[in-house]
Amino acid sequence: MRTNRKIEVRRCRPLLGTFVEIQAFGTNPVELEGAIDAAFLVIAQVHRLMSFHDSESDVSRLNRDAYYEAVRVHAWTWRVLKSAEEFSRNTDGIFDVTTAGQLVKWSYLPRYRFPSGMGSWRDIVLEVTGRVRFRRPLLIDFGGIAKGFAVDRAVEVLKRNRVMTGIVNAGGDLRVFGSASQIVHIRHPAQPDCAAGAVRLRERAIATSGIYFARRENRRRCVSPILDGRTSRAACDMISVTVGAANCMTADALTKVLFALRERAAPLLAQYSADALVLERDGGPSWMFDPTCDASPQT
């Protein structure tokens, strides 16, 4: 007998340094569980390739060797580097994966014996052969982009396994796919144990960045892991920024830029057909951007 009762399978595993949750909706629990297992496997693979902490990851191999010799990387690492380069170019370097040196100094990332970071995204050379080389000693970290990338890969796998509707949430960077819309709560910028509000999403990814869990003092100056790549200055406002985009990697990357640019990010958001929401310290929205309302003149 064929049953059409809608069921939900929901699983959570510690990956990418955070909690990754997958929800899949359908009618066959065995199929849903199999699809979720497969999706966790690709997330684990992204984790292995892009972890700053794992000495065997592509990211660590690049940090160790790419200044001395060209390093061959996995196709996915290549794709993330390529996208990071594009984000850096489009944001004049506000988005920059090479700020890891600063993050090590502030102890957000573990110490390395390798050369500490100098230079910028412009010193990463993506050779046509699929190899990567650094022109200067660099430390890269995919903290601002890998979670989004992993979410997108997981959604791909779920769809390939015939899951029509679901959600993948990697520690707050999430993507909703399928016919159902979902309500997603946004953490309060100054009181992260409260929700400030919620957004409703369908076929969309969102990412929220805030410094509430990470802000601290370093030599009497406020530091946080969200840096403006142009100045290496840390974002210290107790605001949160939320970006909605077609894919999670874009949403993830753009939140970091929005921290630095706020309202001035409008043309950039329009370029990526992304929406945005800035919540102030008191939890109230101070700016909201919708690409269909505030579209740039040429579209």
Added chain:
Amino acid sequence: MTKSEFVFIALPISAVVAPSTFAVQYLTVDQAQRAIFPGKSLTAAPVKLAPAQRKTIEQASGVRVLHDEQQVWRVSGGGWFIVDEVVGKHEFITYAVGLNPNGSVKQIEVMDYRETYGGEIRNENWRAQFVGKTSQSQLKLDRDIKNVSGATLSCRHITDGVKRLLAFYDVALKRS
């Protein structure tokens, strides 16, 4: 092109003031066993640690042991299934770890995740009007938190917990 309804719904003030929790039960013990060791039979084999064992585990892992008793199951054909708990500043988590016969980690599944939402928002300006966009919804958002977007909560406590369990394996399970 698909278009999301990206509308921010500010919570009614009562919803924010009232403590609420984000809590999910992902798996029962039984379900976690089947998820990690499908088709295997498991036998309960709880372990009570002697003070000396506790100390050895703490020294080997660098993580404090809070409970003397550990919920352990022996897996048919080799391997172990362990249920453990960790408590963080914001979260309380029950999780299961499957160990291969050689003691390496086979799989980790979060069984219960609870995040406390207790804060009270004193400043009422959060209601600040937002032209044309903020909508006061009738939804019982506070009671129905299913998905949360926000800066990443680290899973360090679980990472530490697993480190402790691997030391526990060396001390209490390896030879048996």
